Amino acid sequence: MSTVTYKTNTMTLPIVENVLAQLSLQNILLVGSLLLLIIRIIGSPRNLPPGPLGFPIVGAIPRLGKESYVKFTEWTREYGNIYSVRLGGKTIVVLNDIEVAKEAFVKHANHCSDRPHIADVRIGLTVPGSLVFENGPVWKERRRWALGALRNFGVGNRSLENKINEEARYLCQEIETKAEVAFDPFHVVNNAVSNIVCSISFGERFDYADSTFEFLLLQLKELFASLGLVSAANFFPFLWHTPYKAKERQLYKTIKTFVVDIVNRHKKTFDAKDIRDMIDHYINEINQQKEKRNEIVFNPDLIWRGIQDLFQAGTETTTTTMRWIILYMLHYPEVQRKAQKEIERVFGRERTPSWEDRSELPYVRAMIMEIQRCSTPTHSNVPRCTNAEIMLKGYTIPANTQLLLNVWGLHHDPNMWDDPYKFNPMRHIEDDGKTIKKNDAFLPFGIGDRVCIGQNLAKMELFLFTVNLLQHFTFKVPDDQSPLPLNDVIVGVLRSPKPFCVSAIKC
Ligand code: HEM
Secondary structure, three states: OOOOOOOOOOOOOHHHHHHHOOHHHHHHHHHHHHHHHHHHHOOOOOOOOOOOEEEEOOOOHHHOOHHHHHHHHHHHHHHHEEEEEEEEOEEEEEOOOOHHHHHHHOOOOOOOOOOOOOOOHOOOOOOOOOOOOOOOEEEEEEEHHHHHHHHHHOOOOHHHHHHHHHHHHHHHHHHHOOOOOOOOOHHHHHHHHHHHHHHHOOOOOOOOOOOOHHHHHHHHHHHHOOOOOEEEEHHHHHHHHHHHHHHHHHHHHHHHHHHHHHHHHHHHHHHOOOOOOHHHHHHHHHHHHHOOOOOOOHHHHHHHHHHHHHHHHHHHHHHHHHHHEEEHHHHHHHHHHHHHHHHHHHHOOOOEEEEEEEEHHHHHHHHHHHHHHHHOOEEEEEOOEOOOEEEEEOOEEEOOOEEEEEEHHHHOOOOOOOOOOOOOHHHHHHOOOOEEOOOOOOOOOHHHHOOOOOOOHHHHHHHHHHHHHHEEEEEEEOOOOOOOOOEEEEEEOEEOOOOOOOEEEOO
């Protein structure tokens, strides 16, 4: 048996020590990034669109900053309208213009309409029963049913219009009690907007002085602000089981308990001859499916989940947009005056506004659209993922890849909008001064098979609430204050203005 003797090379040790001593943190990061690049090149699927580099483990998360959509837009200058980026352990493909958005979500709709497994939703809220997060035939059937149910409860007809106008009257009365003293419009607007989706879904509205409901809406606001679709917990799901997510766990629980209680009350008082709202409609559908022995895609124990989606999606998005509208009025008083003149010409001070007459108010509609574009509350769409390998702009996107549409980028794309960072309502009106211009890159409600199911409801709410408010009030910056800057935002699921105060002067 031979013995092998290892000799230490006494010359090499000092050299190694010397090299190690010279490695600064910067060098370590550089070497780490190079290693990551090598691993990525070797390990990632061939022909994925190239994109920005990140750090070991966390990927590019630290590079995103507070406003991820701004970074996503900056990166288009280097990487073009489609690139991939590693966030935590996941590779995401970011789509940045209308052409690539159409190719993915319209041309490849069959393969790009699933939602990915987002930890914030899967662990925090649960997916089964959801309108927003389920996939496949169950989602298709539930979406078809929900669209029909929304029509049934007035979306697109006079009964809903009356409901919104009635709520707008309550809102104006409430604002009048502020007697032109500075107030934060958040609560009243939030309550008014939520009452519309609540009356469709639960059959009830809540008084502005109802402190329990106010507390619930505050919880919802906090939840939307604390979650982000590019949040760390989505890429490191174990965080959900740590104290780091304790607050969100509690917020979800409170909102779920509220909805479950309402659903249970409906189950006890259900009468097939008197369908009061969407929950009753849901119970009725399930009963009929049982009688006809159809395949049951609606589970009575999961009714709360779809209703909670409607409540959440219908409350926070529209409230945030209405708050942006009020804030823009403070910054652009001449735009507010022009809108008020148009409203006065068509409806006067007393006549209740109507949805049917909206074609007579091109400026008001263009103003709302421009505020939606400039503020872009839904800065990125609710993420999608591929369910099969597809080719996109010559790149190969593997199955189960998360796709993120950078709506902020689309709304500020210089190829689609002149001077995109300028606020200019007239850009949405044709030269005839009446017709609303169509621009394909205007996507506040998303695109393709998963486009927002509440968009007709939301458009009606935004129009009627705005017209009612400007018919009765002029919004002004309170004395001795300056308006909240338009870029002073809170970014979570939505891009919202920080809290601000207004004075509402009676017209
Ligand atoms: C200004 C208000 C609103 C905005 C900006 C908005 C925006 C959006 C966006 C961007 C999406 C994702 C679309 C995509 O994946 O491409 C979406 C989905 C959805 N929205 Fe809205 N929304 C608004 C109001 C509403 C209202 C009032 C309701 C409820 C009645 C609602 C219910 C939903 C639902 C259920 C989905 C999921 C659709 C699906 O996955 O099939 N939204 N919304």
